[in-house]
Amino acid sequence: MSVEVLTKFETIMIIDDNTIDLYITSRIILKNNLAKKVLEYSNALDALEYLKQNGSNSEALPNLIFVDIYMPLMSGFEFMEAFDELPVDLKKHCRIFVVSSTIDEMDINRIRSDKNIEAFHEKPINKEFLESIENS
Numbered sequence: 001m002s003v004e005v006l007t008k009f010e011t012i013m014i015i016d017d018n019t020i021d022l023y024i025t026s027r028i029i030l031k032n033n034l035a036k037k038v039l040e041y042s043n044a045l046d047a048l049e050y051l052k053q054n055g056s057n058s059e060a061l062p063n064l065i066f067v068d069i070y071m072p073l074m075s076g077f078e079f080m081e082a083f084d085e086l087p088v089d090l091k092k093h094c095r096i097f098v099v100s101s102t103i104d105e106m107d108i109n110r111i112r113s114d115k116n117i118e119a120f121h122e123k124p125i126n127k128e129f130l131e132s133i134e135n136s
């Protein structure tokens with residue numbers, strides 16, 4: 001007999017070029033039963049492509065997206081600009097959180113002014129941060 005673990009979210013997407021941060025964040029999410037599934041992307045281009053390909057399938061879309069700012073190929077800011085061009089239904093389904101080690105006030109102001117970003121959190125993600133999302 002198997003017991004299904006209750007989770008707050010079905011799917012969470014993590015976009016971070018740092019493989020250690022990607023692994024740790026994924027483990028914290030799964031260990032704390034925050035999501036059934038974690039989509040890990042080491043670059044924003046691949047994550048954006050996934051969203052475009054699955055835009056009409058709400059079951060495949062992540063409920064939350066954690067995105068880093070400074071990444072090669074496509075930065076978190078460039079990802080957000082591209083995300084803003086996606087269909088409204090897709091954008092309504094995905095709550096976005098920027099997770100970064102930046103201390104640059106211009107970056108933080110840019111994050112706060114983006115209507116698609118729910119919040120900024122300094123790296124690393126921790127259990128308390130995840131619980132705050134879970135309870136919101």
